[in-house]
Amino acid sequence: MNKLEKARINIDLIDQEMAKLFEKRMQEVNEVIAYKMEQGLPIFDQKREQQVIEKNLKYINNNELKPYYEAFLNALMGISKEYQSKKI
């Protein structure tokens, strides 16, 4: 097996774990939107989004990757808000 094949096998395994985590996160987003609907709260919470970014960037050791991880989190939260907006 060459380097490319090995790396792709590892990427597939990582993507598999991330798919499970994505589903788990969205299940919690479901709880959030149910609460927000009950309480009449808006979907977008800028302060919370800032906290999510600050908190999670601390887990990234490689500085080069930080802006990419921030973009990833922003995309993830964008998807979460799109999903929530379909429930209202």
Ligand SMILES: C=C(O[C@@H]1C=C(C(=O)O)C=C[C@H]1O)C(=O)O
């Ligand atoms: C899930 C929420 O709704 C929105 C999406 C967020 C997320 O996906 O982490 C964070 C803040 C909100 O803009 C929330 O308020 O916690």
